[in-house]
Amino acid sequence: MRRLSALVGLLSLLCAPFTADAHALLDHANPRVGSTVAPAPTELLLWFTQKLEPAFSTVEVRDANGARVDDGRVQVDSSDATLLHVPLKPLGGGSYEVRWRVLSVDTHTTEGRFRFNVGK
Amino acid sequence: MRVAHALLPRIAVIALAGLLPLSAHAHCFVGIRFLPATLTIDDPCVADELSFPTVSWAKSGDVPPTSQLDISGEFSKRITENLGISIGTGWTRLTTPGSPTASGFDNLETTLQYQLVKDGQREFALSAAIGVEWGGTGASVVGSDSFSTITPSVLFGKGLGDLPDRMGWARPFALTGQIGYSFPTRTSTNSVDPDTGLSSSTPNPQFLTYGFTLQYSMPYLKSSVVDLDLPGFLNHLIPIVETQFATPVANKAGTGIGTTGTINPGVIWVGSYFQVGLEAIAPVNHASGTGVGVLAQLHLYLDDIFPTTIGRPLIGAQNGTAKQGN
Numbered sequence: 001m002r003r004l005s006a007l008v009g010l011l012s013l014l015c016a017p018f019t020a021d022a023h024a025l026l027d028h029a030n031p032r033v034g035s036t037v038a039p040a041p042t043e044l045l046l047w048f049t050q051k052l053e054p055a056f057s058t059v060e061v062r063d064a065n066g067a068r069v070d071d072g073r074v075q076v077d078s079s080d081a082t083l084l085h086v087p088l089k090p091l092g093g094g095s096y097e098v099r100w101r102v103l104s105v106d107t108h109t110t111e112g113r114f115r116f117n118v119g120k
Numbered sequence: 121m122r123v124a125h126a127l128l129p130r131i132a133v134i135a136l137a138g139l140l141p142l143s144a145h146a147h148c149f150v151g152i153r154f155l156p157a158t159l160t161i162d163d164p165c166v167a168d169e170l171s172f173p174t175v176s177w178a179k180s181g182d183v184p185p186t187s188q189l190d191i192s193g194e195f196s197k198r199i200t201e202n203l204g205i206s207i208g209t210g211w212t213r214l215t216t217p218g219s220p221t222a223s224g225f226d227n228l229e230t231t232l233q234y235q236l237v238k239d240g241q242r243e244f245a246l247s248a249a250i251g252v253e254w255g256g257t258g259a260s261v262v263g264s265d266s267f268s269t270i271t272p273s274v275l276f277g278k279g280l281g282d283l284p285d286r287m288g289w290a291r292p293f294a295l296t297g298q299i300g301y302s303f304p305t306r307t308s309t310n311s312v313d314p315d316t317g318l319s320s321s322t323p324n325p326q327f328l329t330y331g332f333t334l335q336y337s338m339p340y341l342k343s344s345v346v347d348l349d350l351p352g353f354l355n356h357l358i359p360i361v362e363t364q365f366a367t368p369v370a371n372k373a374g375t376g377i378g379t380t381g382t383i384n385p386g387v388i389w390v391g392s393y394f395q396v397g398l399e400a401i402a403p404v405n406h407a408s409g410t411g412v413g414v415l416a417q418l419h420l421y422l423d424d425i426f427p428t429t430i431g432r433p434l435i436g437a438q439n440g441t442a443k444q445g446n
Contacts, residue, residue: 022392022424023149026343034288034346049392106427111240112152114344115285 024050024104027082031116038119040091044070046100051081056103059086064095081105093120147421151240152344153279153294154337156388157419159397160362161298161331164245164275166204166233168422168431169196174210178413181406186216192226198433202235212262224259233275243279243294248272255305266309271329273300281344292340295332302327307371325372331364339390358388362399380408384415395419 030045031037044061054076061070069089077083084102096118101111148155148165155163157171172193179185192210199205207230213223233249251271258264277296304324312319338357342348365381386399401413423431 022421025154025339025392028342028347032347032349033343106424108424108427110149110152112343 022050022104022106023108023110024048024052024082024102025110026100026112026114029098029114029116033114034116036117036119040088040093040118042088042090044086044088044098046084046086046098048082048084048102048104050104050106052076052084053103053105053107056109057084057101059084059098059100061086061088061096061098063091069096091118093118147423148245148277150238150243150245150277150279151281152340153240153243153277153281154339154390155245155277155279155294155296156335156358156360156390156395156397157417158296158333158335158360158362159386159388159399159415159417160364160382160384161296161333162231162233162249162273162275163296164235164247164277165238166198166202166235166247167196168198168204168426168433170194170420170422171196171208171417172420174415174417176401176413176415178401178403179410181403181408181410182216184217185410186214189213189215190226194229197430200433200435204233204235206231206233209258214262222261224262224264225257226262227256227258227264228254230254241282243277243281245277247275249275249300251300265304265324267304267306267324269302269304271300271302273298273329279340281340288345291345292337294335294337296335297332298330300329301369302329302366323371323373323375325368325375325377326370327366328369329364329366331362333360333362335360335388353389356389356391358390359386360388360397360399361385365404378405378407380405382408382413386415393421393424395421 025048027047027049029047031041046059057074059070059074060068063069069091071087071089073087075085077085094117095115097113097115099113101109103109147157147167147169148163155165157163157169159174174192176190177187179187190210190212192208194206194208196204196206209228210226212226213221215221229251231249231251233247235247237244237246251273253269255265255268260266275298277294279294281291283291303326306324308321308323310319310321336359338355342355362384363381365379367379368375368377381404383402383404384399386397388395388397397417397419399415401415403409425431
């Protein structure tokens with residue numbers, strides 16, 4: 001019975017109010033993951049599930065030849081710390097790979113990758 | 121009748137051995153792959169987590185069948201980034217038509233687990249563990265052994281994210297597994313027939329235990345392959361099939377015990393701070409049970425709920441710097 005009491009006590013502790021931040025995972029993107037868009041976007045937008053630390057968040061966008069097509073800047077939105085803005089160079093038709101790595105405010109890093117296509 | 125009743129817990133436990141979930145809990149990021157804590161077998165990562173409660177119900181293959189209800193919990197804690205320990209126990213109620221209901225705690229179980237490999241590029245994880253069921257810490261009336269059992273095991277997980285783009289639909293698949301060998305610390309158990317006064321000795325077999333999962337991650341599909349604009353609830357689901365088997369391989373003469381196991385199809389809903397899993401329990405043979413049981417679990421990610429306190433490793437916790445995926 002004492003073991004059950006201990007488990008219930010631990011659960012009660014977990015249910016108490018707390019401040020927490022979890023892993024930042026990609027919620028959605030524009031252009032959408034795996035989509036084909038036209039005309040070519042001038043900016044990639046990435047929404048995450050948690051607030052981000054801008055200094056340690058990186059995004060690379062490369063074309064089918066491996067050349068970077070982002071301009072190297074990544075900005076956290078001034079009014080929404082879960083949104084990253086990634087300005088893009090002029091894109092032609094083809095497939096593009098996005099690789100992101102972000103740090104949430106609780107110091108968890110997460111990473112991911114996906115593709116989108118630009119129609120001609 | 122007294123003999124039958126005295127043997128009931130032992131028979132029920134043997135019959136239902138394949139139905140009971142092994143310890144099964146870790147928050148597991150491997151590169152861009154997240155492997156959820158699985159309900160039936162363990163997953164291949166160490167982490168700071170709590171599974172409570174895990175509730176299962178199943179019926180044995182006896183005539184009449186014994187219904188077994190289990191309510192259990194397990195707390196997992198990282199000692200270092202790669203070394204973790206977990207402790208768990210449960211409460212069991214056995215109900216057999218025509219016999220008194222038996223209930224009590226199971227033996228205490230502890231597991232020491234070490235992360236051998238975490239290869240994010242290949243979405244591959246490997247760990248080794250040694251689990252101990254501490255004999256005599258539970259109630260014999262529900263079949264808790266009076267002797268301890270030691271189970272070294274290896275655990276692995278592999279995501280299929282490295283498949284070519286033309287097979288993108290298959291990239292959300294992942295396979296995990298656990299293979300172990302159980303050594304009882306006592307080779308036989310002596311018992312006395314209360315009617316005749318005769319004593320007998322029953323061998324305690326050594327078991328090969330093995331289980332696998334096949335899972336399809338809807339979160340992976342949405343964030344890495346194609347966003348189908350599905351309702352949010354569906355994007356948090358991981359449909360899964362788990363299997364678990366135990367095969368006696370040594371010291372089994374005269375026991376009549378064969379391979380038992382279950383196949384457990386179900387689904388896990390994954391959130392930011394916790395996950396909820398629900399599975400059916402389908403026995404693979406009569407010795408493993410009758411009918412379809414059910415298994416449910418609430419699993420809390422302590423490293424996300426308490427990232428600066430109990431959600432960190434005891435030794436070598438990174439402070440103010442990024443920690444990969446844990």
